[in-house]
Amino acid sequence: MPTSVRIALDAMGGDHGPEVIVPGAALALSRHRDMSFIFFGDAQRVTPLVAAHPMLAAVSSIRHADIAIRMDDKPSQALRTCRRTSSMWLTIEAVKKGEADVACSAGNTGALMAMAKVCLHMMPYIDRPAIAAIWPTMRGESLVLDLGATIGADAQHLVALAIMGSAMARIVFALERPTLGLLNIGTEEAKGLEEIKTASRILREAALPNLDYRGFVEGDDIGKGTVDVVVTEGFAGNIALKTAEGTAKQIAAYLRQALGSSLWSKLGYLLAHRAFAALEAKMDPRKVNGGVFLGLDGVVIKSHGGSDPIGTARAIEIGYEMVKDELLSKIQEALAGHASTQDVPPAASLSS
Amino acid sequence: MPTSVRIALDAMGGDHGPEVIVPGAALALSRHRDMSFIFFGDAQRVTPLVAAHPMLAAVSSIRHADIAIRMDDKPSQALRTCRRTSSMWLTIEAVKKGEADVACSAGNTGALMAMAKVCLHMMPYIDRPAIAAIWPTMRGESLVLDLGATIGADAQHLVALAIMGSAMARIVFALERPTLGLLNIGTEEAKGLEEIKTASRILREAALPNLDYRGFVEGDDIGKGTVDVVVTEGFAGNIALKTAEGTAKQIAAYLRQALGSSLWSKLGYLLAHRAFAALEAKMDPRKVNGGVFLGLDGVVIKSHGGSDPIGTARAIEIGYEMVKDELLSKIQEALAGHASTQDVPPAASLSS
Numbered sequence A, B: 001m002p003t004s005v006r007i008a009l010d011a012m013g014g015d016h017g018p019e020v021i022v023p024g025a026a027l028a029l030s031r032h033r034d035m036s037f038i039f040f041g042d043a044q045r046v047t048p049l050v051a052a053h054p055m056l057a058a059v060s061s062i063r064h065a066d067i068a069i070r071m072d073d074k075p076s077q078a079l080r081t082c083r084r085t086s087s088m089w090l091t092i093e094a095v096k097k098g099e100a101d102v103a104c105s106a107g108n109t110g111a112l113m114a115m116a117k118v119c120l121h122m123m124p125y126i127d128r129p130a131i132a133a134i135w136p137t138m139r140g141e142s143l144v145l146d147l148g149a150t151i152g153a154d155a156q157h158l159v160a161l162a163i164m165g166s167a168m169a170r171i172v173f174a175l176e177r178p179t180l181g182l183l184n185i186g187t188e189e190a191k192g193l194e195e196i197k198t199a200s201r202i203l204r205e206a207a208l209p210n211l212d213y214r215g216f217v218e219g220d221d222i223g224k225g226t227v228d229v230v231v232t233e234g235f236a237g238n239i240a241l242k243t244a245e246g247t248a249k250q251i252a253a254y255l256r257q258a259l260g261s262s263l264w265s266k267l268g269y270l271l272a273h274r275a276f277a278a279l280e281a282k283m284d285p286r287k288v289n290g291g292v293f294l295g296l297d298g299v300v301i302k303s304h305g306g307s308d309p310i311g312t313a314r315a316i317e318i319g320y321e322m323v324k325d326e327l328l329s330k331i332q333e334a335l336a337g338h339a340s341t342q343d344v345p346p347a348a349s350l351s352s
Helices: A018-030 A041-049 A075-082 A087-096 A109-119 A156-171 A196-206 A221-224 A234-259 A263-273 A274-285 A309-324 A327-342 B018-031 B043-051 B054-056 B075-082 B085-098 B111-118 B155-172 B194-205 B220-226 B234-259 B263-271 B274-285 B311-325 B327-342
Strands: A004-008 A035-040 A060-064 A102-105 A130-136 A143-144 A179-184 A212-217 A229-231 A290-292 A299-300 B006-012 B035-041 B060-064 B104-105 B129-134 B141-145 B179-183 B212-217 B229-231 B291-293 B299-302
Touching: A004 A309, A018 A035, A018 A309, A018 B043, A018 B104, A035 A041, A041 A060, A041 B179, A075 A087, A087 A102, A087 A109, A087 A299, A102 A309, A109 A229, A109 A290, A130 A156, A130 A234, A130 B060, A143 A196, A143 A234, A156 A179, A156 A196, A156 A229, A156 A290, A156 A309, A179 A221, A179 A234, A179 B274, A196 A212, A212 B104, A221 B234, A234 A263, A234 B220, A234 B234, A234 B274, A263 A274, A263 B141, A263 B234, A263 B263, A263 B274, A274 B234, A274 B263, A290 A309, A299 A309, A299 B263, A309 A327, B006 B018, B006 B085, B006 B194, B006 B311, B018 B035, B018 B043, B018 B054, B018 B311, B035 B043, B035 B085, B043 B054, B043 B060, B054 B060, B054 B234, B075 B085, B075 B111, B085 B104, B085 B111, B085 B299, B104 B311, B111 B291, B111 B299, B129 B155, B129 B234, B141 B291, B155 B194, B155 B229, B155 B291, B155 B311, B155 B327, B179 B220, B179 B234, B194 B212, B212 B234, B220 B234, B263 B274, B291 B311, B299 B311, B311 B327
Parallel strands: A004 A035, A004 A102, A035 A060, A102 A299, A143 A229, A179 A212, A179 A229, B006 B035, B006 B104, B035 B060, B104 B299, B141 B229, B179 B212, B179 B229
Antiparallel strands: A130 A143, A130 A290, A290 A299, B129 B141, B129 B291, B291 B299
8 A cells, every 4th residue: 555645637627627626636635644646737727726735736746738638529539639648648647657546537538438448457357447436315325337438238247347336335335245236127036138137146146245235226226225336237327327417407496496486485495594505415416526437457536527626625535545445456356256256267257 | 089088997006096096087087078988997996986976977987807916016927817807908908999099007017018018019110119208307398218118229119219209299298390319328429329329320311200300318418308309218218217216206305304404494494385385396296197108009008106196187188188189190100101211111110
């Protein structure tokens, strides 16, 4: 374990760039003193911002990058034209070179994933990556993966997602043996896609030591918090994530409209404002910021493009926790342990 | 068009059975006098309930059925053991026999779909059914399909869903040319599953007269109401529906908790209660009750299992509108029109 966790930051990522990323780093550092930073981006813009936080400046270096990937760049194009020169690429490369323990960017998700796949290697037993994120629930928080890194999944990939997700949940939720469900469109064993049914059978039979498999869950079980980890293929996972975001925004809009509609309801709002502040805190997407790319031989964190310094700090801290608690070796051990019971060679055992 | 729309009702369906279904029918009738009803179920229980509504009794007949499908019966088992004898089967069969124009049940969705598929025929050009439902949005309402009738969809099935969905949207939203999007995990043309990309190309090239194709939409576009009709394969559609339901319940629970947490917020709630009533009205699932099974040669409506009489009436009324506005022939014409441009024989033209 390194004495300080070294964070590579894409200073140009997200809707706001270094003006938000740098204060976010300063905030994370104020809570965890054993961090150091390498900022990649426009040095002229980044240097004064870092200098404004002396404690941060003392543990940071700044590396100039000419190019910043735009939020609307196509991933394939970004990869073709901005490889090796963009702040995003250099951020990931710092992890590959061993100069940093974590790469964090609030930039274009597709480009970040494409670059991470090209720059880093996949872990043994895994051949396609996943994005995992913490999802607020009625019971607290759950981990959901894959949120869109990989489209399509066979049974072995779903099992690999279960193993990676439960390893991450053990760290972020400090649980010995997180409960886990496979997202399906019914809880009957006979329902759903063949690959999900096969994955379910494998997980039941494997009875893995660090994972309490609970069977199928449905879309509404995510918000209920029925299980600690929800595993799904990336297409359905992304649809679920975006649909939930859309529904939350829709209800917030209804609420604003309803409460602004009369003098009495405005007064009511004022009286209830603490309750609303508590509600907003629960729904605060900044608190759960930080999608983790899993399956790669490095820790890459995607911060939300619209994050403010609080959200940025949270994303950095998730990366920090993953390193401190040795996510990659936990995943590696769990994968190797499972593979050893499957009697198949490593390269093909958990993916096809 | 029949002079009166004849509704076959599964009186035993749903969580509450005839005590809710019968008053729901009475309510629908009070708003649309040109309806008549056949109730299928336990005659001893249903008869006095119908008799309590003289206007309803005047246009209703009651047919005894010994068996009621339970909400937790497995569809395959229900089909095997309760075919021909259950209130649900007899309700659908009334449409097949031409005794009714609409079959409506609040029972087990899987069993209803399985029985409808066995009892009724598929429309020409279609070989697998879909469930469509009205989804409340920030802009009003949209139609979303397939919500889980069929798992997996090739490009031709997605195109068929688009044609059926836009025909239904023309009726329920009284639009000449509804806007339509394909649900995907990005709006870039290069992203997503192959079959969705192919369907997109077909829809662009076909430039159908009754459908304004707008390209890909993402999960959050459903709640935004970006398009009038959202088309998706049944697995992803069901995940989206259930996830949205879960999110709405989650936020409602947060809200109750937040507003019950102090005396001031309780007082605030009292002052704002009209605003909250307006909010609840917008979120009221009863108003959008009534999933329509599409692709079959009969109108089958699924009412929500937990519906009260208001929700039941709404589901009945959706069936009534589908018959009055000739949904089946509108779909048929649109399918035949598209097939004629595709230069393929009817049986294989829009499904494979």
